Amino acid sequence: MPDEPNTPSTPEQAQAPVVFISYSHDTREHKAWVASLAQQLVDKGVDVLFDQWDLGPGDDVPKFMEQAVARADRVLMICTEAYVRKADDGKGGVGYEAMVVTGELVRDLGTNKFVPIVRQTNDPKTLPRCVSTRFYVDFGEGADSEESFEVLLRELHNVPKLAKPVLGTNPFAVGQFEGSSRKAAKDERRLAFSESLASPEAAYRRALDIIHDDDRVAWRKLVLAANEKGAESLKRWKVENPEIPPVRNKDWSALYAHAQRGVGCYAPFIACLVASAETGKAGYADQLGWVESILNPMGYDTTNTTYHMFFPQLVFFVTQALVGGMLMLSEAGESAYHLATTKLPDRYNSCEARPLFEMNRFNGWPESLAHECTTAWKFLDSLISSWAWLRSAFGNEHECRSGISGYYQLLSFLNFIKLAKDGQLDIDEKSQMTFPICVPLCFCIWPAEVVEKGYSRFLRQRILLKRLLEANQMGEAAFEAAWPKWMSKVGAWLGDVYRGYWPQMHVPQSKLPEHFKGSPFEIS
Numbered sequence: 001m002p003d004e005p006n007t008p009s010t011p012e013q014a015q016a017p018v019v020f021i022s023y024s025h026d027t028r029e030h031k032a033w034v035a036s037l038a039q040q041l042v043d044k045g046v047d048v049l050f051d052q053w054d055l056g057p058g059d060d061v062p063k064f065m066e067q068a069v070a071r072a073d074r075v076l077m078i079c080t081e082a083y084v085r086k087a088d089d090g091k092g093g094v095g096y097e098a099m100v101v102t103g104e105l106v107r108d109l110g111t112n113k114f115v116p117i118v119r120q121t122n123d124p125k126t127l128p129r130c131v132s133t134r135f136y137v138d139f140g141e142g143a144d145s146e147e148s149f150e151v152l153l154r155e156l157h158n159v160p161k162l163a164k165p166v167l168g169t170n171p172f173a174v175g176q177f178e179g180s181s182r183k184a185a186k187d188e189r190r191l192a193f194s195e196s197l198a199s200p201e202a203a204y205r206r207a208l209d210i211i212h213d214d215d216r217v218a219w220r221k222l223v224l225a226a227n228e229k230g231a232e233s234l235k236r237w238k239v240e241n242p243e244i245p246p247v248r249n250k251d252w253s254a255l256y257a258h259a260q261r262g263v264g265c266y267a268p269f270i271a272c273l274v275a276s277a278e279t280g281k282a283g284y285a286d287q288l289g290w291v292e293s294i295l296n297p298m299g300y301d302t303t304n305t306t307y308h309m310f311f312p313q314l315v316f317f318v319t320q321a322l323v324g325g326m327l328m329l330s331e332a333g334e335s336a337y338h339l340a341t342t343k344l345p346d347r348y349n350s351c352e353a354r355p356l357f358e359m360n361r362f363n364g365w366p367e368s369l370a371h372e373c374t375t376a377w378k379f380l381d382s383l384i385s386s387w388a389w390l391r392s393a394f395g396n397e398h399e400c401r402s403g404i405s406g407y408y409q410l411l412s413f414l415n416f417i418k419l420a421k422d423g424q425l426d427i428d429e430k431s432q433m434t435f436p437i438c439v440p441l442c443f444c445i446w447p448a449e450v451v452e453k454g455y456s457r458f459l460r461q462r463i464l465l466k467r468l469l470e471a472n473q474m475g476e477a478a479f480e481a482a483w484p485k486w487m488s489k490v491g492a493w494l495g496d497v498y499r500g501y502w503p504q505m506h507v508p509q510s511k512l513p514e515h516f517k518g519s520p521f522e523i524s
Helices: 011-015 028-043 061-071 081-089 095-099 103-109 145-157 180-193 200-212 216-240 253-264 267-279 289-295 311-329 333-340 373-386 388-394 397-421 448-459 462-471 476-504 508-515
Strands: 018-022 047-049 074-079 114-118 343-346 349-355
Touching: 018 028, 018 061, 028 047, 028 145, 074 081, 074 145, 114 145, 180 216, 200 216, 200 267, 200 388, 216 253, 216 267, 216 289, 216 311, 253 311, 253 373, 267 289, 267 311, 267 388, 289 311, 311 333, 311 373, 311 388, 311 397, 311 448, 333 397, 333 462, 373 397, 373 476, 388 397, 397 448, 397 462, 397 476, 397 508, 448 508, 476 508
Parallel strands: 018 047, 018 074, 074 114
Antiparallel strands: 343 349
């Protein structure tokens, strides 16, 4: 992703809610009032993205807005009468008027992200149609400004004035009431697999033995026991490691070590999943029940800091990369494709679930690592180097990285197909509200021989690739016409993210049309 305004440099800053203020420049007095509100929010621990601070002469206004809206946790819509008219018109106009959020953008990202702030003299109050049913904070004439500010501040910090009590469990519900038989079964699993789950190496070997014997009952029990142990270990880690190491001078080593201990809670479980991927065996490698269990650990408290709250997201990012990489090495492309397209809940739209390859918080920009793909990728790379059991599973670090590279090239290919199908390849990024590339291309930073080997693994899935193109009505001519446009976006992304380094990076997919020449899936 391109550089974003006010990028947090420390975990403390990263934990602060990030807010973008959208408003119309009605009068000097109104601009001054908005600036005062922004200052008060910053003073109370809110990281504010604000044009009067972050935008200078010559800067690209629409691009600033796109980046700010994409990065912000919440968007404050300062609803004056003029603002409401512009938002309902659905046109940003030129200059600073482009800072007005449109109904189309709200529909794309979901209304939960947007908080109407009413500053009007008329009664009844009016809101843009796209958020007309949303609860608003009143800063208009006659309103208690101090009370309104407290309401807003509590909403942004997610600290309600009256906290809703935690819902207790129904002791008689199926699966909740741990009666003597259920507790006995759980204890039996722990006893049976205690040695197997003592380390990821032992878990990996036991999983391979069970799958080799095709003992599906033992496999189910092993995975269940490994998941239970992972969830309990993660809960303990959160309690025992409340202090988040600071990041100083861009040195992430202390935070990486802290995060590795957290992700390591699930290492035996991940090792079982990697073993199943290595076999490529139906009924094992293609099972995706682990997705939900990692994203929602049993009994894990999702309150407190952003880092701890979204930590399961980071565990998932690591797991899908390792499992996907092993699936590509095992030539289980169909299973890798099912993983890449498994539907995940959208945080900003509770009514919508989208494929993994579209959900950047899960495939490369986890919230716990400041929502930065380069930071997350360096963490993944450090983990590959430090987890000795991965060398047993993959053979060596080179193979592990090449598998992950092949998997991410598959994710990237799906990103291309989605953009081509939606007619997005011809649209200038400056006119878009969302970034076209939703899969990180950070694998290009790895050595050329690693990336090239991953590319060969990607190309071996030519039957799958052919089916995907055909399913989206893309023939050879259409593919050859669309691919250079995609490569242009890839180059722009790498240029934005890696600045001066990207020309030396290896981007093997640039040769894809040559390899598909004649028959789209005959490798030359």
